[in-house]
Structures are given as C-alpha cells and as structure tokens.
Amino acid sequence: MELLRTLCQIPAPAGNEAALTQFLLNYIQTASPGWQTQPTVLAGEQWQDCIILVFGQPRTAVFAHLDSIGFTVRYGRQLVRIGGPVLDEGIRLVGRDSQGEIDCTLGSDEETGQPTYEFTRDIDRGTELTYYCDFRETDTTVQSCYLDNRLGVWNALRLCETLQDGIIVFSCWEEHGGGSVAYLAKHIYETYGVRQALISDITWVTEGVHAGQGVAISLRDSLIPRRSYVERIRRIAEAAGIPHQLEVEGSGGSDAKELQHGAQPWDWCFIGAPEDNVHSPDEIVDKRDIASMLALYQELMRQL
Missing domain, CATH: 2.40.30.40 (Peptidase M42, domain 2)
Structure with a gap:
C-alpha cells in the first residue's frame, strides 16, 4: 500500500493535476522495465496533463481519472x-x-x-x-482522503505489470465536469480502433453494496451502459469466481459520461471497489474489495 499512500499524498485537484502526472511519468519510466510488456507512452502538451499507455494489440481501454475534489x-x-x-x-x-x-x-x-x-x-x-492526507492502514482496510480516485489509479498501475494487450488512460477534470476524455477517446478510437472501456474508479457503500463483499460492477448510474456489454463482463466475473457485487444507482457519473456522449460508439462499464465516507478526508475501503477489483481487471483485459 506504499504506492497508494504516495498517490494520496500528492495534491491534484481538478485542473491542476500536473504534479501527479509528473510523478506517474517518473514511476512508469522506473517501473516499466519490470512489466511483462513495454508500453508506448503518449504524454506531453498535446495531451495536457493526461497520459495514455498502449500495450501490444489493444482491444479494451481502462480509464482512471487523476484529479480530486x-x-x-x-x-x-x-x-x-x-x-x-x-x-x-x-x-x-x-x-x-x-x-x-x-x-x-x-x-x-x-x-x-x-x-x-x-x-x-x-x-x-x-x-x-x-x-490534509492522513493515510491509515489496518490489516483489513485503508483509509485516507482521495482514495477516489487514487485507488483507481493504483489499480491501473498494478494492472500494467501483467498487461499484454490494452490501453491505460489517466484522465483529468473528472470531478468537475470532465473535459479530457472526449479527445482521448477520439484519438484511441481513430488510431487503434478500440471502442470498449472499463472505468477504474471508486463507488459508494450503500444499502445494496457492502464493504468486503467484492468489487462493484455497475449496471447503471445517471447513465445506462449497453446491457450486452455489461452482461459479457458479468459472465467473465462469474466464470472466474471473482467476488463481485452488482450496483444499480440513479445518480452519479464518471469518465463514462464523455464516452457515452461522444461521437464514437464506445461501450463502457464502471467497475470499482466501494468506499464509505465519500468525498471526505476519511474515505475507507476494504482490502478484500481492492484485491477483487485488481483480479477482475486482470481477467477482463485478458478476455474482453
């Protein structure tokens, strides 16, 4: 959890993600020689503070937003x-x-x-x-500000270690209306032909989604993904025996909003560990849900 602790300690409010972007670029340069596949790294002024990592022959893109409230x-x-x-x-x-x-x-x-x-x-x-970041870890939980979405970023970075084919996208501005995913998605679709996405973000503990019972697969929030794509994901999760829960909400959103509202035919599904004390300095997530989140992403990127 030391990587997660470091990520949570770097300030990156929406619109000023540059410090976290630079940390990630340094981390990728240092860590990527140990990854199974070496990615092409797209970063720089033309991408503002976003980063795209392209592995092998990609079929699916994972979106994780860098910014915080x-x-x-x-x-x-x-x-x-x-x-x-x-x-x-x-x-x-x-x-x-x-x-x-x-x-x-x-x-x-x-x-x-x-x-x-x-x-x-x-x-x-x-x-x-x-x-102020007060990162607390126990045998069963992690607690800190900005687990939303540093935990989604952590998940994407860990996924990079074994990923052979796929795209990892670190986006900006998600917490304050979005604005980066539209041009990122357009480039990915037009350059690589990829049009299916997973949203590596953190959801809420509610009366129907409980801590410690597995990563949440969202059937809908304020938007509704294409059901046939979500059902493919459900079948893969069930066949792999990975603990998961189904989430149904009528509000909330993510980077998926820009995918669904864009001009390209993207399929998407929000998959994330549930947290309590949302958008506070004391967000808390069960480690079992973190483990199932990473395991499901690894399985999906192999099979989708």
Missing part, C-alpha cells in the same frame, strides 16, 4: 468548491501560494453558509486547497 480560494476568505467535497467545519486543508505553505481549516459563512477558510493570513486568490 478540493477548493479554490476566492475573495474575502471565501472558498469555491472543486467537485463535491464534504463541507464539515474544522476539516484540515493544505496548499501553497506565493507567500508559502498553507495549513488551515475549513469554515462556513454564518450568513450564506458558503465555505470559508480560517488561517493566520489571507491566501492568494486562485490558490487551490485540498484535504
């Missing part, structure tokens, strides 16, 4: 939300501006209820603040 400093100690963070007063926030390091707490405006910060000085407007 957070806050942007506005005026008069006001904060503007990035995505949908929990707004409990007293949460520890960190960042950096022209005056130095920032370690402050989340507050609330008494009149408007809008989020504010409490600090010894004014913070430069436009500065991004993120949750």
